[in-house]
Amino acid sequence: MFFSPANCLILLLVLNFTDAGRILRKIKERVRNLQLQEAKQHLQKQTVSGRQPLQHVKEGRIHQQLDHFNRQDVSTFPQRFFVNEAYWQRPHGPVFLFIGGEGPIFEFDVLAGHHVDMAEENGALLLALEHRFYGDSINPDGLKTENLAHLSSQQALADLAVFQHYISQNFNLSHKNTWISFGGSYSGALSAWFRKNFPHLVYGAVASSAPVKAKLDFxxxxxxxxxxxxxxxxxxxxxxxxxxxxxxxxxxxxxxxxxxxxxxxxxxxxxxxxxxxxxxxxxxxxxxxxxxxxxxxxxxxxxxxxxxxxxxxxxxxxxxxxxxxxxxxxxxxxxxxxxxxxxxxxxxxxxxxxxxxxxxxxxxxxxxxxxxxxxxxxxxxGVDPWKELSVVQDRTEDGEEAQTIFIRDTAHCADMMSRKVTDRCSLKKAREEIEKHVVSWLKMAAAGED
The missing domain is CATH 1.20.120 (Four Helix Bundle (Hemerythrin (Met), subunit A))
Incomplete structure (x- = not known):
């Protein structure tokens, strides 16, 4: 992997996830449900205080090519996304893209979370794109083995590039709108790979607990x-x-x-x-x-x-x-x-x-x-917290610099949640570091446009 020191942040935690057995999958589902409940509570508090962020959220579909690498195949599938314009400082405010992973996305993915907190502070347009073949982004016959051939990270990265172009056209965005991508675990790896493969589309990437290395026997x-x-x-x-x-x-x-x-x-x-x-x-x-x-x-x-x-x-x-x-x-x-x-x-x-x-x-x-x-x-x-497949030093095996934040005593992707009073000091400091990087990217991008 190549990581530009100015434009990519690989955020790595000690504890990560895998989908090895039934119970672990159920625990993971519980975590996701708990996060959604907390997001709902956060939203209710905002509603009581007179703010109505839910009114700014819109759900949409983009018809993505099923196979981006075969021009003769014109088949498509509907890919779901959410948009939140509540904090966007038009027309040149940045764009924060939350990348979906191996599961469905929800409207709360553009309403709560650390990336949403930062979007509010930096006047960003919030987006969330669901991964192909997960959630509602799948054709009726998509799970048949022959059709799963179109399920891959490479196709997903191409989806992201097409989606970036689609949003740019629909919201009249220009090079002055700086894109930052966010993801955790598998989608964290996608966030890093998106920045690596399409540096002209996304200026910086936050990759939380990202297993960017593949390994057969883990x-x-x-x-x-x-x-x-x-x-x-x-x-x-x-x-x-x-x-x-x-x-x-x-x-x-x-x-x-x-x-x-x-x-x-x-x-x-x-x-x-x-x-x-x-x-x-x-x-x-x-x-x-x-x-x-x-x-x-x-x-x-x-x-x-x-x-x-x-x-x-x-x-x-x-x-x-x-x-x-x-x-x-x-x-x-x-x-x-x-x-x-x-x-x-x-x-x-x-x-x-x-x-x-x-x-x-x-x-x-x-x-x-x-x-x-x-x-x-x-x-x-095998089974794994994915630290061993992440980048935990400030330089990759290829010698390229990578900015890393290593949180020693917290849980998988905990940094992605909104701030809480009960958070450990290490988690609070990590979020502060992330915020500094994001702000610096936005300043560098703006300076480059002057």
């Missing part, structure tokens, strides 16, 4: 999870990590001789009799730990401090040789207490069946599309 994720569990700043310890390792070893040992007992202890829907189902069970239990690490203090499950409290608490209620195992059982019960699922589904056959469902996403699910993308483009096999 087992390094587990190492980062382990390191996070030992981080004293967030409540971790070496004892906590040792307890987690011991617990999983105990599950594996017991499952080989008494799978029915394991199924009963962890509330499984079925007994994991074959290897595939046993792997599903282990993956889902691992998801509880990984989801905790990824989202830590986001309020959707438990924090690392709380998890480690369970895994290191000495209790006479447990027999010594089964103590770690029973602590993991307790963690699973904590998860189930926050879930509406009657039991833990560990059927690998059902997982495969769900992945083969080509009907339009019910509730805008994205498992099939994202699995296809990761398998065909990125790898990501």
């Amino acid at each position: 087992s390094a994720y587990s190492n980062i999870v382990g390191l996070s569990l030992t981080n004293k700043a967030v409540g971790g310890s070496e004892k906590c990590l040792a307890g987690v390792r011991e617990a999983f070893a105990a599950v594996e040992a017991l499952m080989s001789g008494n799978a029915s007992q394991v199924a009963m202890d962890f509330g499984c829907c079925t007994i994991p009799k074959n290897l595939d189902d046993q792997i599903e069970l282990m993956q889902n239990l691992a998801d509880i730990v990984m989801g905790t690490v990824q989202y830590n203090e986001e309020g959707v499950l438990m924090s690392i401090n709380e998890l480690c409290g369970v895994m290191t608490n000495t209790s006479k209620a447990y027999e010594k040789e089964m103590e770690a195992y029973n602590r993991l059982v307790k963690l699973a019960k904590i998860y189930h207490s926050t879930s509406d699922e009657p039991c833990l589904d560990i059927s690998h056959e059902k997982t495969v069946k769900d992945m083969m469902d080509t009907s339009l996403p019910l509730g805008r699910r994205a498992e099939r599309q994202w699995t296809y993308q990761t398998c065909t483009e990125f790898g990501f096999c």
